[in-house]
């Protein structure tokens with residue numbers, strides 16, 4: 271039986287980004303978007319194939335694959351791509367990308383855990399840095415032999431900012447990308463504030479030992495930031511078509527559009543909704559009820575809140591509501607709900623923890639809350 275392809279294709283968006291890195295003076299862009307908006311699916315299923323078509327060699331690196339030692343993952347992946355480029359088999363690079371697509375499809379509902387102690391991060395050694403530099407040069411040489419341009423697609427780039435130990439790695443990539451202007455790069459990450467801070471700020475707070483300290487950002491000003499858009503409204507016609515053709519389900523367009531809106535235009539949850547409809551033959555309204563319940567659980571909100579103490583939760587609520595931390599009203603709010611006086615140092619510890627867990631990110635004057643629905647969940651949890 272023919273497999274169902276649920277992927278809504280976005281070739282125009284892919285062409286637009288590729289022209290932007292390939293033709294304009296800025297050969298690097300960083301895509302900003304909330305979690306599960308479809309960045310990785312787009313990079314692998316739309317952008318990489320289009321890049322091959324337009325004369326690039328797409329090299330996809332997902333830094334999340336080894337968040338304790340991203341340098342090892344980079345070295346291993348570049349090695350594979352170099353071998354592919356050397357191989358006479360035409361399919362070789364396509365096969366490497368296809369294996370990434372497979373991982374994406376399997377990982378569909380996976381919850382990403384976060385390493386939250388600096389002890390588990392492995393420092394980058396000078397020999398690793400020189401190895402990566404050599405590999406990049408080799409990629410350039412091989413691409414030029416093929417009369418193509420290398421395009422580095424670096425996903426989950428915020429991991430490179432999760433520890434001071436990885437800053438030399440960022441500096442190495444930046445230096446090489448600055449030196450060889452035939453290289454194009456597209457970055458994406460799943461922490462909106464985190465990625466923006468890396469590219470938009472001269473200095474930002476980075477985990478240094480057990481604390482956060484201000485450090486210079488090696489990627490500062492090295493890419494233009496681009497807001498990654500939601501799936502276009504036409505995607506609803508595409509999904510309706512699949513429902514009708516493959517499942518003989520005729521669903522009113524308005525109902526599916528409204529559901530997509532109610533799901534904050536998340537393609538991830540829309541796919542879950544469609545699965546509910548096709549697997550259990552539910553109509554949109556009943557499927558939506560089930561999905562709303564799943565959002566709380568699958569969003570891992572229960573798992574996250576279980577790891578937070580009461581003061582962490584109160585501080586989160588206060589930050590979310592007022593963006594202020596230690597005002598008299600803030601301290602009064604904490605004390606009232608804790609039933610005892612709360613010290614400023616406890617609030618500071620809570621803020622550090624929330625940042626370490628990437629629930630809150632801060633840059634410039636902005637504060638970002640990275641986990642959708644967490645505020646409401648905490649309020650419910652604390653009976654507020």
Ligand SMILES: Nc1ncnc2c1ncn2[C@@H]1O[C@H](COP(=O)(O)OP(=O)(O)OP(=O)(O)O)[C@@H](O)[C@H]1O
Pocket residue numbers: 276277278279303304305306307308309310311312374375378459460461501537538539541
């Ligand atoms: N164009 C699309 N058509 C159909 N489904 C899509 C599309 N884009 C994304 N999805 C669905 O949404 C899921 C989440 O997408 P994806 O993993 O690409 O998001 P992301 O922005 O990379 O998330 P994260 O920030 O967590 O890395 C995919 O596994 C897929 O099921």
Ligand SMILES: [Mg+2]
Pocket residue numbers: 309310311425460
């Ligand atoms: Mg992703």
